[in-house]
Amino acid sequence: MSEGGELLNIDYGVGGVTTEMRPRQEGDDLHSDTMILNLGPAHPATHGTVRIVAELSGEKILNADVEVGYLHRGFEKMCETVTYNQVMPYADRLNYVSPIINNVGWCLTVEKLLGIEVPKRAQYVRVVMSELSRVCDHLTCLGASAMELGAFTVMLYMMQAREYLWELIEEVTGARLTISYGRVGGLKDDLPADFHEKMKSAFRGIRKHLENCDRLLTRNRIFIDRMCDVAPLTCEQVMQYGITGPLGRASGFDYDVRRDFPYSSYEDFEFEVPLGEKGDNYDRFLVRFQELFQSLRICEQAMEQMPKGDISVEDPRIVLSPKDEVYNSIDGMINHFEMVIFGVKPPKGDVYIPVEGGNGELGFYTVSDGTGRPYKVHVRAPSFIHMGAVREMLIGQTIADVVPTFGMVNMIGGECDR
């Protein structure tokens, strides 16, 4: 381990991290001892199981060590044992706050392997649902960060705003959290008939709540003092660490997968990519807050321009045949059987598709060996990459800044540890 490990007296080989104080050495004066504070993995603030070992001088952090991996589920290995469509529930549990984006990313990956494109309507529905999820994700992140600063009320307002969306999502998909709405070659279901009206009224509610939260936080002096100049990252650092998404954009790294590598018809919509300047926590907050409104805008545009048509490709080797055919024709029956037992069979090859997840570039790298199960899946999980920079962000800050910084990084355990 690096210098950090030695300083913290970490013995990875035998017994993990010792949290004893550094032994007195010759030359130390009376007040030079530092304190090792162990935050997590079971600490109330480390939502998503993570461990931060911090070396403190008073309240200031001299050194920190961030350990991830407590929530490892073996997602990538698990994917090799199931068919392409059966990966969907696993993908839900990556970033469980915005599961539809994960679904869409996985579907796009497999569709690229297959060399197909889903109908326009399916693409638009995917965009709408992805953006709703992104709003959920940002609301959760902002609410949790506000709560960690003691503004518990704001958190509950944001949760209420999120509730509108979850009701919408429940209406469409039948589930609230782990949705599994995506399917290779399309979607599970079409939108309900009155979805547009319901979305409009939900957005009215969300905008009202956001206005309240804006008034409670954005120009609140205590909040600004707590967030400004805390844990800044420069644009260069962001690029070196490979940080993307709102965290990178807060530092001025102008990259958004939706705009730069449009997928699923994102090129049809007008939206702005908010950028920060200083890359501190306040910029991160503002960027996420602005992205909320951009996402709402995209949803509205997509619903206005929603084309008519199918929501799945018409290929019985990729999507399940209609039940009518399955029960009444031999071909349908065989197709159904093939799909359920062997699944979609993409040709040999490998592909990497990035989508803009709630936290940044979420990419799936998949290798197909021509069978119905992926040969290898790798996820480029933004949270995991962002956690690499947390140590650098924390050093020099105070212990009170650990939690809001960690909140703004928005590590989602399921995605980070996979």
Add this chain to the structure above:
Amino acid sequence: MGAVLGIVIKGFLVQQVTLGLASFCTWVERKGSALIQDRVGANRAGTNLYVGEFLKTDVFLLKPFAFIVRNLLLRPAFAVFRFLGSIGVINTLLNDALKALLKEDFVPAGTNLFLHALGPFMAVFPVFLAFGVIPLAPDVQIFDTVIRFQVAEISTGLLFLLAMGSIAVYGVVIAGWTGNNKFSLLGALRAAAQMISYELAMGVVFATVVLHFGTFDLYRVIEMQGGSIANWGVFFMFPTGFLCFLILFIVGMAETKRGPFDLPESESELVAGYFTEYSGMKFLLFWLGEFAEIALFAIVLATFFFGGWHIPFVEFPAGEWWAALIGHAVFIGKVLFFCVLQITIRWTLPRFRYDQLMNLGWKMLLPLSIVNLIVAAAVKLSL
């Protein structure tokens, strides 16, 4: 003998007022925060109470009595209980205390049992003692004896208040040390630094107040604020009085370790701060002390700045019992207002960081209060 008995009775009554105010604050914290946050809050305990089969008897002769007890006594009583339960009062006053008493009293390993028990006691006891010098209502004359609603009629009541406020720090520090936990230790350090820093500004503000009133006696202070609203402490030598009030309000919120100043227990980074290792009734005692402090602080504000039991431009005859009763109600009304105000602020604002807190205390409030004192002294001299 009579004097001692009088003090015991007064002490008991004041204790009830203290506990009542603390409970009220707890209830407002629950239900008020629920209203602020658009939640329902506590609303279940006791709502299932129905008279039902109570006291139904087959004995012919007892039937009328059972009927009377059931329908005239129990039914209204139960209705009251149901109502109190539906607004969360029973939950706060009865269930929580009962639960805390029945819970395991966990003491961490490697700590001193005596000191561990002393911590919560020291956090609560001085606050309750401080209530002893608060006059709660104007004097009442019964026959020839004048009764003053103040347990300890000392002329230096203000100093006693300050002293008790300082002692309460010890409870927090002891709790932090005996927790044998780094989070408790950090919380206790923060609490000690915070309370000592803010006591300076508080002392200077009180010096200004004393400069104006010319007395340490709380009863005299309230007496002097009768009559016109211009006599209220908050309006004296404008704007010095108002500045005093503002500074004291901020300092008081920091002293009670609440609102945006709840760093010692900031639950996000320090788990629960100095009482992390406390459970059961000991844990609850800290909360009781905190809420009693809120009430005490509201009383101080009402006493020094808002005329105590006086209604502006209304004079009641001295020594009448009904005047004392009205005065007490007015006083408690003002106190409750400030309790609710503090709780509202606590549920609205995020919290400070340690260095910002110190900056605010040392670089803003202390210089401001000193300048305020000098201005007040100059004005007082020139008058």
